[in-house]
Amino acid sequence: MNGKTLFRGSVGVKDLREFIVKWFKRATIVLVGACEIIYEGRASSKAGKATRLIIIKEDGTVLVHESRGREPINWQPNSTITVELVNDVMTLKAVRLKPKEVLKINMSLTDEVEALVVSLGSGKFEISGTEEELVEYLARNPTLIGEGVELVSREVITPYGRIDLIFRDRLGSLILVEVKRGVADVDAAFQLKRYVDYYKSLGIDEVVGVLVAPEATPNARKILSQYGFKLKNINLSDVR
Amino acid sequence: MNGKTLFRGSVGVKDLREFIVKWFKRATIVLVGACEIIYEGRASSKAGKATRLIIIKEDGTVLVHESRGREPINWQPNSTITVELVNDVMTLKAVRLKPKEVLKINMSLTDEVEALVVSLGSGKFEISGTEEELVEYLARNPTLIGEGVELVSREVITPYGRIDLIFRDRLGSLILVEVKRGVADVDAAFQLKRYVDYYKSLGIDEVVGVLVAPEATPNARKILSQYGFKLKNINLSDVR
DNA sequence: GGATCAATATCGAGA
DNA sequence: TCTCGATGTTGATCC
Numbered sequence: 100m101n102g103k104t105l106f107r108g109s110v111g112v113k114d115l116r117e118f119i120v121k122w123f124k125r126a127t128i129v130l131v132g133a134c135e136i137i138y139e140g141r142a143s144s145k146a147g148k149a150t151r152l153i154i155i156k157e158d159g160t161v162l163v164h165e166s167r168g169r170e171p172i173n174w175q176p177n178s179t180i181t182v183e184l185v186n187d188v189m190t191l192k193a194v195r196l197k198p199k200e201v202l203k204i205n206m207s208l209t210d211e212v213e214a215l216v217v218s219l220g221s222g223k224f225e226i227s228g229t230e231e232e233l234v235e236y237l238a239r240n241p242t243l244i245g246e247g248v249e250l251v252s253r254e255v256i257t258p259y260g261r262i263d264l265i266f267r268d269r270l271g272s273l274i275l276v277e278v279k280r281g282v283a284d285v286d287a288a289f290q291l292k293r294y295v296d297y298y299k300s301l302g303i304d305e306v307v308g309v310l311v312a313p314e315a316t317p318n319a320r321k322i323l324s325q326y327g328f329k330l331k332n333i334n335l336s337d338v339r
Numbered sequence: 340m341n342g343k344t345l346f347r348g349s350v351g352v353k354d355l356r357e358f359i360v361k362w363f364k365r366a367t368i369v370l371v372g373a374c375e376i377i378y379e380g381r382a383s384s385k386a387g388k389a390t391r392l393i394i395i396k397e398d399g400t401v402l403v404h405e406s407r408g409r410e411p412i413n414w415q416p417n418s419t420i421t422v423e424l425v426n427d428v429m430t431l432k433a434v435r436l437k438p439k440e441v442l443k444i445n446m447s448l449t450d451e452v453e454a455l456v457v458s459l460g461s462g463k464f465e466i467s468g469t470e471e472e473l474v475e476y477l478a479r480n481p482t483l484i485g486e487g488v489e490l491v492s493r494e495v496i497t498p499y500g501r502i503d504l505i506f507r508d509r510l511g512s513l514i515l516v517e518v519k520r521g522v523a524d525v526d527a528a529f530q531l532k533r534y535v536d537y538y539k540s541l542g543i544d545e546v547v548g549v550l551v552a553p554e555a556t557p558n559a560r561k562i563l564s565q566y567g568f569k570l571k572n573i574n575l576s577d578v579r
Numbered sequence: 580g581g582a583t584c585a586a587t588a589t590c591g592a593g594a
Numbered sequence: 595t596c597t598c599g600a601t602g603t604t605g606a607t608c609c
Contacts, residue, residue, distance in 0.1 A: 103390075104371065104453045107347065127392065127406055129369060131344065131457045141521065141587045142468030142575075149462030150343075152367065154392070158407040166367055166459040167398040169416040169604060176409040176589070197595095200587065213344045215455055217371045219406040222389030228382030230600060256593080258558045260525055261598065280600085281381065284583070285500055286526075289533055290599095316582060318498045335382075381602045409589060416604070437580095440602070470585060496609080501583065520585090524598070556597060 106216035112189050112206045116182040119155070119191065122216045123180055128155040132212030136163060136173045140200025146172060153191075153204065155180065157219075161193040161202060175202040184208075228335050230280040234263050236338045237278065237311060241266055243333060244274060244309060259297040260290060272305040273298065280335055283312035288322040295326070346456035352429050352446045356422040359395070359431065362456050363420055368395040372452030376403060376413050380440025386412055393431075393444065395420065397459075401433045401442060415442040424448075468575050470520040474503050476578045477518065477551060481506055483573060484514060484549060499537040500530060512545040513538060520575055523552035528562040535566070 105126050110118050112132070122128050130153040136146040146163075151172070154162040159180060163173040178193035191204040206212065234253065241248040247269040255262040264276040275298065277291040291308045298306045308328035315323065315330055323330055345366050350358050352372070362368050370393040376386040386403075391412070394402040399420060403413040418433035431444040446452065474493065481488040487509040495502040504516040515538065517531040531548045538546045548568035555563065555570055563570055 107453065129392070129455070131455065142466060144464065144466040146464045147462035149460035152369070152394070152457065152459055154404065156406055160407065160409050162409065164394065165461050166396055167400065169400050169402065169414055172464060174409055213347060213455060213457060215369070215371065215453060217392065217453060218390070219392055220389035221405050222387035224384065224386045224412060226382060226384040258561060289529060293529055321498060
């Protein structure tokens with residue numbers, strides 16, 4: 100934890116090139132000003148002139164926010180940044196090579212921007228309630244899947260995808276388990292089907308499919324019962 | 340397009356409650372200061388004390404950023420915000436009801452924060468190069484799928500998922516098309532399989548599966564050939 | 580309001 | 595590097 104304000108104030112766009120060069124990679128630059136934005140890459144977009152919030156992080160991440168929503172209207176993660184002047188317009192160019200993408204932010208030389216340069220810290224961050232946790236819990240408590248059930252393996256990679264958990268029941272049948280931390284949808288049900296199909300294609304017929312999730316959508320339940328798979332309603336709050 | 344700076348400066352945390360109440364929903368509030376963050380909802384997280392960038396948008400969106408990465412470490416879209424004082428700690432509480440989630444940002448009363456209050460504008464925004472565009476293009480140019488092919492329908496909803504496009508070839512067979520604007524993976528290949536299976540389950544056997552994408556992963560290609568599906572390499576740049 | 584799916588998704592883990 | 599799947603995914607659309 101540290102953090103310090105390195106600059107706070109208004110900057111003329113004509114001085115912005117030098118300003119950005121000075122602070123880029125040394126701190127997080129926050130700008131507020133009128134700009135026009137052009138993006139070309141996997142897709143392309145054009146944002147007409149308006150006042151927006153621009154964040155340039157130390158790792159080259161650029162975010163452009165408007166007044167609403169969690170998502171930036173434009174962005175560029177982990178980019179190389181250059182600033183150039185062409186015909187009375189300052190252009191901040193953020194380039195990424197993989198995928199090849201270019202984000203251009205244009206500002207008029209006659210305008211001003213509000214600028215804030217700060218050194219941001221980084222604290223300890225702990226998260227709980229992920230799918231991984233639920234998988235871990237099931238691995239340690241196989242009886243949640245069924246009586247006399249034993250863990251065989253975890254995160255098994257196949258050409259059909261990665262199987263979260265594999266157990267074996269008392270009769271020797273394999274139990275393939277797909278885990279979802281939220282509502283399971285048709286996609287989750289078919290993911291399970293894929294894995295069961297794969298094992299059957301290997302000539303292993305004694306295979307059972309189980310979907311573990313707090314709940315499932317109607318279509319997902321339909322598909323599960325259609326293929327003879329079981330839904331185990333297990334919630335993350337049961338774990339915690 | 341408008342935009343104006345309404346406040347710029349340092350604010351003592353003891354005055355921050357009044358400050359936030361004053362500006363919230365009237366403008367976008369940008370804060371930089373030491374904070375500890377607690378989140379409880381679908382999952383839960385705790386971020387230790389560090390200097391972070393906090394954005395409070397007019398619609399109640401709260402974003403907390405550190406010095407790296409496109410993603411905020413914590414957030415709350417579209418929330419109700421309250422500010423309270425407990426034991427020399429100011430807590431900004433952002434609550435969302437669906438799903439039920441609470442984000443708490445704690446700050447010490449003895450600290451100061453850098454604050455910037457701005458009115459952000461909103462400009463015209465146009466984007467091109469989406470999957471929808473590619474679907475549209477194929478619908479208008481069925482010969483890209485094959486000679487003598489005719490469009491039957493678009494975005495067909497089934498219990499197995501939504502089929503992007505359905506064509507009919509000269510022999511009367513249905514052609515089910517799944518479209519991906521980027522690299523198609525195993526999931527895309529199996530999505531197609533689902534749709535074909537569904538039509539066969541309806542007793543319609545003359546069904547062909549086609550995946551349209553600029554490229555596909557090796558496993559995806561393997562699955563496609565295994566089920567006798569075709570990959571049509573079509574790129575969005577061909578469209579534009 | 581629920582279900583389904585795209586996204587410039589981003590991000591991280593594993594081979 | 596590529597592939598694959600999770601995400602507190604968010605956001606939009608369609609029923």
